[in-house]
Amino acid sequence: MELAVGSTNPVKIDAVERTLERYEPTVIAVGVDSGVDEQPRSIAETVTGAENRARRALAATDADYGVGLEGGVARLEGVPGLSLIMWGAVTDGDRTERGGGPTLRLPESVAREVSDGAELGPVMDDLLGTENVAQREGAAGALTGGLTDRTRALGDAVATSFGPFVTEYYDTDR
Ligand SMILES: O=P(O)(O)OP(=O)(O)OP(=O)(O)OC[C@H]1O[C@@H](n2cnc3c(O)ncnc32)[C@H](O)[C@@H]1O
Numbered sequence: 001m002e003l004a005v006g007s008t009n010p011v012k013i014d015a016v017e018r019t020l021e022r023y024e025p026t027v028i029a030v031g032v033d034s035g036v037d038e039q040p041r042s043i044a045e046t047v048t049g050a051e052n053r054a055r056r057a058l059a060a061t062d063a064d065y066g067v068g069l070e071g072g073v074a075r076l077e078g079v080p081g082l083s084l085i086m087w088g089a090v091t092d093g094d095r096t097e098r099g100g101g102p103t104l105r106l107p108e109s110v111a112r113e114v115s116d117g118a119e120l121g122p123v124m125d126d127l128l129g130t131e132n133v134a135q136r137e138g139a140a141g142a143l144t145g146g147l148t149d150r151t152r153a154l155g156d157a158v159a160t161s162f163g164p165f166v167t168e169y170y171d172t173d174r
Pocket residue numbers: 006007008009012038039040069070071072119120121122124133134135137138139140141150
């Protein structure tokens with residue numbers, strides 16, 4: 001199975017390779033524009049970024065599927081504080097499906113800087129004294145003490161957005 005992933009971030013490529021391992025994936029990294037802000041600030045903007053990445057990556061290749069992964073922040077109804085969210089989108093060129101990954105509350109100091117306009121990646125690097133944590137364990141790893149990491153967290157978004165293509169349960173939706 002050939003998959004075009006709309007990013008060159010190694011954690012996103014790894015997340016797709018590992019999650020879809022049983023399909024023996026060939027993954028092509030395609031640097032595309034997400035078409036949304038570098039730091040999406042709502043569920044809708046995050047999902048749109050994932051969709052754009054998936055469609056643009058597929059359009060640039062003859063892969064079977066395009067996959068888009070996007071990280072964002074949002075204030076969610078019923079959940080205090082600012083949340084880190086992540087969404088996936090998968091397209092076969094005809095149909096597009098979306099699915100989410102885990103949600104984490106950001107520490108207040110991080111939430112404040114991001115709310116003031118900063119991008120999460122650099123703010124996390126400042127807090128942790130790291131460089132490019134977004135390309136390694138990510139906020140998901142740091143904020144859980146390693147109970148999960150960004151590859152696994154994004155892998156969940158890959159699984160939930162890919163599911164409708166590999167199970168029969170959604171067939172009646174079409
Ligand atoms: O090259 P791309 O694919 O754009 O990879 P990225 O790391 O920038 O990932 P996103 O654009 O999807 O994420 C939007 C912003 O949120 C940040 N971000 C998202 N998840 C993160 C995480 O787990 N740890 C640190 N920063 C994260 C990221 O660094 C960006 O500033």
